[in-house]
Amino acid sequence: MPATEQDFLNNPLGKNPTLEDVLDGFEFLDDWEERYAFIIDLGKQLPAFPDDARIEENYVHGCQSQVWVISHFHEASGKLYLLIDSDAMIVRGLAAMILIALNGKTPRDLLATDIDELFEQLDLFRHISPTRGNGLRSMIGKIRDIAAAHAAE
Amino acid sequence: MNDLSMASTATQKAFDVQAIRRDFPILSQQVNGKPLVYLDNGASAQKPRSVLDAMDRYYREMHSNVHRGAHTLGDRATAAFEGARETVRSFLNAGSTREIIWTKGTTEAINLVANGLAPKLKAGDEILVSHMEHHANIVPWQMIAERTGAKVVPIQVTPAGELDLESFDRLLSDRTRVLAITHVSNVLGTINPVNELVGKAKARGVITLLDGAQAVPHFQPDVQALDCDFYVFSSHKLFGPTGIGVLYGKAALLEDMPPYQGGGEMIERVSFERTTWNVLPYKFEAGTPAIAEAVGLGAAIDYLNGLDRPAMEAAENALMVRANQLVETVPGMSIIGTAKQKVPVMSFKIEGLHPSDVGTLLDQQGIAIRTGHHCAMPLMDFYGVPGTARASFAFYNTLDEVEQLFTALQKIQRLFA
Ligand SMILES: Cc1ncc(COP(=O)(O)O)c(C=O)c1O
Numbered sequence A: 001m002p003a004t005e006q007d008f009l010n011n012p013l014g015k016n017p018t019l020e021d022v023l024d025g026f027e028f029l030d031d032w033e034e035r036y037a038f039i040i041d042l043g044k045q046l047p048a049f050p051d052d053a054r055i056e057e058n059y060v061h062g063c064q065s066q067v068w069v070i071s072h073f074h075e076a077s078g079k080l081y082l083l084i085d086s087d088a089m090i091v092r093g094l095a096a097m098i099l100i101a102l103n104g105k106t107p108r109d110l111l112a113t114d115i116d117e118l119f120e121q122l123d124l125f126r127h128i129s130p131t132r133g134n135g136l137r138s139m140i141g142k143i144r145d146i147a148a149a150h151a152a153e
Numbered sequence B: 001m002n003d004l005s006m007a008s009t010a011t012q013k014a015f016d017v018q019a020i021r022r023d024f025p026i027l028s029q030q031v032n033g034k035p036l037v038y039l040d041n042g043a044s045a046q047k048p049r050s051v052l053d054a055m056d057r058y059y060r061e062m063h064s065n066v067h068r069g070a071h072t073l074g075d076r077a078t079a080a081f082e083g084a085r086e087t088v089r090s091f092l093n094a095g096s097t098r099e100i101i102w103t104k105g106t107t108e109a110i111n112l113v114a115n116g117l118a119p120k121l122k123a124g125d126e127i128l129v130s131h132m133e134h135h136a137n138i139v140p141w142q143m144i145a146e147r148t149g150a151k152v153v154p155i156q157v158t159p160a161g162e163l164d165l166e167s168f169d170r171l172l173s174d175r176t177r178v179l180a181i182t183h184v185s186n187v188l189g190t191i192n193p194v195n196e197l198v199g200k201a202k203a204r205g206v207i208t209l210l211d212g213a214q215a216v217p218h219f220q221p222d223v224q225a226l227d228c229d230f231y232v233f234s235s236h237k238l239f240g241p242t243g244i245g246v247l248y249g250k251a252a253l254l255e256d257m258p259p260y261q262g263g264g265e266m267i268e269r270v271s272f273e274r275t276t277w278n279v280l281p282y283k284f285e286a287g288t289p290a291i292a293e294a295v296g297l298g299a300a301i302d303y304l305n306g307l308d309r310p311a312m313e314a315a316e317n318a319l320m321v322r323a324n325q326l327v328e329t330v331p332g333m334s335i336i337g338t339a340k341q342k343v344p345v346m347s348f349k350i351e352g353l354h355p356s357d358v359g360t361l362l363d364q365q366g367i368a369i370r371t372g373h374h375c376a377m378p379l380m381d382f383y384g385v386p387g388t389a390r391a392s393f394a395f396y397n398t399l400d401e402v403e404q405l406f407t408a409l410q411k412i413q414r415l416f417a
Helices: A005-010 A019-027 A032-043 A089-102 A107-112 A115-121 A130-151 B003-010 B017-022 B049-062 B072-092 B106-120 B139-148 B165-171 B194-203 B251-256 B291-305 B309-329 B355-363 B377-383 B399-416
Strands: A067-074 A079-086 B100-103 B126-130 B151-155 B176-182 B207-211 B230-234 B245-249 B267-269 B333-336 B345-350 B370-372 B388-392
Touching: A005 A067, A005 A079, A019 A032, A019 A089, A032 A089, A032 B355, A032 B399, A067 A130, A079 A089, A079 A130, A089 A115, A089 A130, A089 B355, A107 A130, B049 B072, B049 B291, B072 B100, B072 B245, B072 B291, B100 B106, B106 B139, B106 B176, B106 B207, B106 B230, B106 B245, B126 B139, B126 B165, B139 B151, B151 B165, B165 B194, B176 B194, B194 B207, B245 B251, B309 B333, B309 B345, B309 B399, B345 B399, B355 B370, B355 B388, B355 B399
Parallel strands: B126 B151, B126 B176, B176 B207, B207 B230
Antiparallel strands: A067 A079, B100 B245, B230 B245, B333 B345, B345 B388, B370 B388
16 A cells, blocks of 8 residues: 555654653663663654665665665645654664654755764663664665755656 | 693694684683673684784884885794795695785675686676575676676575575576685585586586685685685685785686786886786785784684694584583574584574674674674565574684573573564
8 A cells, every 4th residue: 555645643752752752761771771762662662664665775884784764845835744663673663663763754854964963862772782873874865865865846 | 931832732632622722812701791602603712822822923024014124023024924824725625826816805706706707708697505505605797797797696595594496406507607615604604515516517618616605614624625616715714813804816716816806916017108017826926915904813823733623623513412401491592504414503593583783682692693684685585584683603612602601692582472
């Protein structure tokens, strides 16, 4: 099933939970097990991803796991909506974090968001092996490219 | 300087893993607040202090260019460098140091051989490799095949991760020119029956290359007994420095091959009319070599020679046995690669978990393993997995570390449950 505009608009991530909710929740987790359990749980909130969108064009290279990103630009509101999919649980959790921070923003707002700072706040980059870190950067890079293309229009 | 390590290695004391661990400075550190458990030896092994010291001493006391200077330092550097070549010759039981070529590593050694054999290949010829090769023993042959019209043909693998010998017998034919095969699989740990393979290939006049990258860290090959034409390995997996490796080749074949790169050192005489090549092994060593690294590799082999090898192999085997016993303590875990003859390498998957999740969460617990395709994508395709998690052990790993790995895996399992 191809993704409809509704699929994009129905994605709760970016509205609920809010970034503040997540940051607040994360603050009280003090060991790696709790932090990762939290991330894995976030990953379970990723909405279903359309099967037919798992194609090369949407593939994010540079990750150990398979990652796909698709987007929909909502003309009426000028906002950019995203869906991400991965076969690895931790990557799904990180993808959810990215969506919470970036989904449903205007391309300009998206580009103005310092996602690295967010992940540093979460103390995540330090805890992620370089290859995985690279995967994360590739995901963010792809999303920023999409936003930049729309911002330029 | 710690003379203890020297004493303990020189006299071949009983295999005491705790004493051995003290020879490897890097092993005593903490990672993510936990004592490091290093189980990624297949990717690259750690270095004993004697290797670090040898390289340090080389730069402090002997460095200069080799085979050049009419001065004392040049002589010292050359002696150390050529001494290391002799150490490697003896390690492989090669007939002559002329047959020991320094390369950057296994990858460059295979590329060198593939390029050197290209003039012998033509359309319709076949290069036999296997389905369990590292990309380093596939891609150079594909590149040569592209150039010459030859074909790269893979020998099948059985589900247990052994070479399918029927497939080998079927594929070995009058068209076969080269058999290039791994001695030990980096993913599965399988020790291939290379004596038999090389024997059958030789009987048909096929040129043979063995990729020893994963073999030499666990046991010592004898290239004369194997009777292979080429044997290659990397120093960094053999507890030596990065940036250097070895190509053993039979002198007659090496003489026959064109040089790989042109430059200084590899020539006898250069003129614009005619340039002639230097003698073996220098013909294949263009430019200033990795001198300190060669010395470091020599020191690594000296270190291994000081260990009680049979005891070391028994200790490694005990690690594998313990790991195999513990597999059932992790629900959904299964081993990929259950060959009868194995080095202590354990590729595994856990039902419902992506290998990268496993790797990340082990790292949180101070445990280093490798996850991914291990540069063996055809083998991943064969098993229908995107990748595996792989714990690869060295003689300095302990039974306690094996147990920590499984305790950590159980924890991860619970996290996802
Ligand atoms: C079996 C095998 N062959 C070749 C290589 C390539 O070695 P290097 O990268 O040191 O050249 C490796 C290293 O992973 C290996 O395991």
